[in-house]
Structure formats: structure tokens, C-alpha cells
Amino acid sequence: MAAGNLPVSPLAVPLPEMPPVPGARLATGMAEIRYRAREDVTLMAFPQGTTVAGVFTRNRCPGAPVDWCRAALAKGGGRARGLVVTAGNSNVFTGRAGRETCEATARVMAELLGCRPREVFLASTGVIGERLPTEKLTGALPGLMPSLSEANWHAAARAIMTTDTFPKAATRTARIGEATVTINGIAKGSGMIAPDMATMLCFVATDARLPAAVQQRLLKRGVDRSFNRITVDSDTSTSDTVLLFATGAARHPRVPAAGGPILRDFARALDDLLLDLALQVVRDGEGAQKLVRIDVTGAVTARSAHRIAMAIANSPLVKTAIAGGDANWGRIVMAVGKAGEPADRDRLSVAVGGVWMAREGGVIPGYDETPVVEHMRGREIEITVDIGLGRGSATVWTCDLTHGYIDINGSYRS
């Protein structure tokens, strides 16, 4: 199934208006890496002094661009001048050829920007195991430079898509001291979307001026509260990448090296933007018909609550029940039990759509099923589980498991 042939997710949300982020310029174009007649290359260019933070896949077999970014972050002192993103080929499991593609791309882009290759970041998404045609990519870059503009966020959100069914973007403002800064982000993907099409990518830019260590800490924290709380199918891409660029163009008081209270509003806005984008990714989950929020309370720790919530969110039996409109709390109990975390069957309580169906180890006799049935017919499902042991809580999001998932992922590679 080729990109663009899938019906738009019923959970799609429209693109918001995206203001410029002073200093961050974008361009998109066609390199025909895999797709024909659509834009598949996205560039970002940043002014001198821009800092960068990154969070990457935990998959032990990452793609060459992930290796490149990790090394650039570690050796480049958190400085960035450019970003090159390709859609259609992930440059994963391509051995030495993959590394050479990264080096050549960064070298050409660095020459165009007048910076060092280590200040250029790379991300790719698409087919695994095929060589990325380096010359097509590097040959396309010079022609894109004149179109770099602070206004191209919508085009970039579209050009990084593979088989996403809608483009994903979000924007926020935040106060730092008396100044207002902007944070823009775009994202693509939902676990692994279609035959051989992998990867969740997210690129965020702000005009705030941040110490690199603080920036990395804020991004890590924000990703833990957003992208690390969503799951579509439990499969971890080899290319997941979240990058945050800060151009420093805004005029706000200097942020101390340790961060601190001056960044409180910025951190809140960044967390909010990342969660917005993460939920858009779930809304475009393969075959998704329903967005599911799972709240776990009363676990022994927050970490334990998170693991239990993820066990529920990744259970094929829970997800198929939701697809069928079935508030199947028996399967939820099963998923709690299989998480391997402390749980006592006789203290468990389960609510769906705010209605408690089971409490302390047994079904509540005569609970009112009508509002539950109504809730399960909707697009947004809420499941609450109280473990009854402690004060640890967590929230995660997922989508249902439908025939659409099988259609998308079980069709023969074209």
C-alpha cells in the first residue's frame, strides 16, 4: 500500500496556524528518493548560536542517521545549524553505505550553510535495508536553499510524512521573564505505519536562548511525559528521533546554567506541545478508530503504574475489545496481572468512562451499564484502574486494534 492511499484517520485534527519561530527557516522539495511527485526532503536552517537537544530510539539496531545525531550531539557541544530529513527510505540496516550517505549529506549541507558537518542533524524514515540514493539527496540540496523561509512549517509537516494520513503540527508560546517566546513542532509516524515504513520523528524549534544542558534535560523530561506515554503496537522503530532546536533569537533575560524557575512556563508549554504532537501520532495509529486514555492509580510506585498502564495499552485483547465497543474489564484485569508488577486481585477496581464496573476484586452487582455502552461507542475511550496498594499513578494513551491494522501491515510489499 503506497503512501497517500489510506483514508484519513477519523481521529485526525486540523493543522493549526503556525507563527514563525524567529531564526528558524525551513524548505521542502522533491528528491524522488522513493516517492514520485511529492515532496520528500525537508531542510531546516538555524542562525549561529543555535543549541540542540535530542532524544532517540532505544532500539538496539538504530539507523545510520540516529548514530549520526548521537555522535553530533556528543561531539558538537550541543550546537546546530541545520537539519535534513528524508521520507521514503529510513537508511536503516544499510551498513557502511548508510554511514557514507550520512557523512556526504552533512558535508554538502554544511558547505551550503557555512558550518561544520557536526552542526548538521539528520533523520530519515521509510523502507529498511535499501541504500538511500545519496546523489539524489545531496544533488537536491543546493536548489532548496533559496526557498528557506520562516513560513514553511505546514509544508514541512507534510513533507516528512510517509503513510501518515494527516500532517501533525503544534505551536505554543511561553513567558521567559518579561519576554514571550514561540515553540513550534512537527511530527510524523505512529510506531511503524505501513509495510516497511517505520519511525516516529518530531522536530521542535524555539527562539528561546537556552543552556545546552538545560535544554537536553527539558526535552528528556518532556518526551518522558509525552512520546514515552503512547503506544500503538508495542513495536519500537529503529529511527525514532525527537530534536529541539533553540535559536536564541528572542530577547529575554539570560537563563542561568542550572535553569531554574525562570523556565517554569517554558517547560510547561514545551511539555504541552510535545503531548499534543504525541497524541496526534496516536490519532494516526495504524487502523485507529478510537483514542484510548488509560489512567492507573494506587500502584506501589509511579514506575509500576506506568508499566501496568503500558501492559493494558499493549494488550491485543484489550485493544480488540475496544475496537468492538466492548468494555471488557476481564481483559483489563488480565493485562494488569501480566504486567509483572505488584497487584492484588482482591483490591483491584476498574472504571470505564468514569463508571466503576468492578471494585476490590469483583464485578459491582447491578452497576449501570447504559452510560458505559454509550461511552464505548464514542471516539475517545477512558479506562481507569485503581490497584489499591499505594500512591503511584500514570497515564498513557493508545488506540484500538482493528482490521485496518491488518490491512495496512499485512499487505504484500509493493
Place this chain on the structure above:
Amino acid sequence: MAAGNLPVSPLAVPLPEMPPVPGARLATGMAEIRYRAREDVTLMAFPQGTTVAGVFTRNRCPGAPVDWCRAALAKGGGRARGLVVTAGNSNVFTGRAGRETCEATARVMAELLGCRPREVFLASTGVIGERLPTEKLTGALPGLMPSLSEANWHAAARAIMTTDTFPKAATRTARIGEATVTINGIAKGSGMIAPDMATMLCFVATDARLPAAVQQRLLKRGVDRSFNRITVDSDTSTSDTVLLFATGAARHPRVPAAGGPILRDFARALDDLLLDLALQVVRDGEGAQKLVRIDVTGAVTARSAHRIAMAIANSPLVKTAIAGGDANWGRIVMAVGKAGEPADRDRLSVAVGGVWMAREGGVIPGYDETPVVEHMRGREIEITVDIGLGRGSATVWTCDLTHGYIDINGSYRS
């Protein structure tokens, strides 16, 4: 979807002829616990001196019958006289009522057999969270006693089914000294089969005479090599139960308390029988169209190899690719990487149907795709992954993920 309405799995195998196991008598009957007009109760009765071993679900929210069996094993010194199995209601998440059902069932059965309640073992499979109608069950038991017979293995294999599409049984013989003993087993389930229908159950009987500790050790080892190497959907039932009864009716040399070489052939036959039954369970996996064997070699340890193999077997993206006939080694690489075990992308090799497609981190240029395409069209798929780091190896089995799985599990509870 009600039991019996599903088409028989294309991977089904016929019931073998089942010889008697001297001392083990079986009966089946109708208690109408949930189903109408089909047998839903299975009894086994054993002579004095019968020993028992058991292995149970690791789910932290087990059903009342699992609690009962664990306590009976721990407090009863490994002795057994009877077994009562019900299909249609799992007696899980039923609180005090569930415990009382277990106590009443064991008490009535013990009176009928002239033994202590702790010598009666219990297992149930079916809907979660509904009270099991105790009187229907206990009331049915006396009428079944006259039909207890060593010949009823086929009927028992059918009566323990819920939405299994074919009955599952296996038989082996083994030499202990100069004597030949018989081992019979029946099983049901495949993870969790249909709306609210959970559980894998397996009951094995032999006429061997075994020290209880040796019997437990042999069973544990055999389950580790069979049922713990299969997965359908990664969901762990709240009721999984494997019981091995040894009547001691065979005339063979006394087995020493420590076991030892005299049991070598018995252990081999038991392992073989358990693997046979486990593979029958996979062959009846929800919606299964293909049986998949995954061999992992070259991992740092056997445990690491097992985890990597299970990550591949549980990956929805790998399973849907197999359903679509796609030898998608990129998804296999992804699954290796997400297992969290030591792996080096640049040393990985992947074969499908015996043909190496990727070696040491990259696709093999010009490998012959024809036999791979042919292999993927078949019913039995073989995937081999060499990690290239050490000498740990493991084999697991699973099935593909198809529209049938969504049909079975996503339909509204009737």
C-alpha cells in the same frame, strides 16, 4: 461469537488414538454452566498413591481454581485422587464466591472418591467475572461417577474446549528400566481465544510411579521447553494450568528419590508430548493461518536468545507481515533491536525458509528471492536469526496475526 461457530483452523491436526493409562479414569458430562447441549464438565479419578505436579500462570491476578491447586499442591504433599474441569466460566475475579465454589466442588468430589478435598484438583476456563453456578456443578458430579472409564480421553479433549476449533491430545510411551509406561495428555486454548474466553489448560496422566519432587522437576522442565516457548498474542491468561498425574500402576523398578538416568527416556517422552500439545495450541491460535518457528542463535546466553525470539514472535508487525506472505526481514531486525538484549546491528544475519537474506548488518545483494517467496506461501514458516555475539540459542513458536484475530476478539460480547 459462541463456541463451535468458528471454522476449524487450517493448521488443525487429527486426534491420535489414545491408549488407556492404567489407573486413570475419565468421565465427561453436561452441567450447563454456560453452554447448552454440549459437555462442559470433565472428571478424572486416580487410585490411591497417585502423585501430582503442577505449573501455573505467572499472571498476578490468577483465578480461584489456580489458587486452590497451588494450595493443594503445597499442603497435600503432592498426592492426588481427582480432577474437576469446567468449560464456559473461568471462576476468575469472583472474590469470595469463587473461593467457596472451589471448596464446595472439592468437598463433593472428595466425598464421591473417598479422599480428602486437598487431593482434588480444579481448573476452569471461560468467562471472567461471573459467578460459577456452584450447585449446577456439584449437582452434576454424582451422576458422572458411573461413567468413569480409562477409555474416555477423546471425550475429555472435547469437553475442556471453549472456542478451540479442534480437540488436542497426544500420547507417548517410555521405557523405565525394562517396563514400558504410557503418557497421555490433553490440552485446550491458545492464549485467550474469544470474547472473555481465556486460558490454556493441559492435563497429563501416566502410569509411572514417580517421587513427587522428581515429578515436579520433570514437569517444570518440560513446560519450560514447550508451553513457555509458544505465544499467540503475548497475553497471559489468568488460569493457565498444566497438571501431571502419575498413578504408579506400572510395574517398573523403583525410581530413586533423586531421579537420575532411569528416567532419561521418560523425560524425553514427556518433553516430546508437552511440545506436541503446545504446538497444537499454537495451531489453534486465534485466526492462525500459519505456524511460525523462530530460531535464534549466536546470542550472548540462552536466556537472551529466548527473549529475542519472543520479541520477534510477539511483534504485531512481524506477525502481520507473515500473514501477508511478506518475508519482511526489516521488521525482524526491528524486533531484535527492541528486545533490549545485547545485539549488534552490524553482526546480525536473518534467514527465512533456510535462505539467508541479510548477513552482518546488510541485505545480501542478489540473494535468490524465489524460494523465499515460495516458503512464505506455505503453512509452516521458519525464521532464523543469528546475533553473531555468542553461543546462546533458543527456539519459539507462534502464529501469524490475521483478520481472524480481530473478528474473534473484536466482536461484541454476546
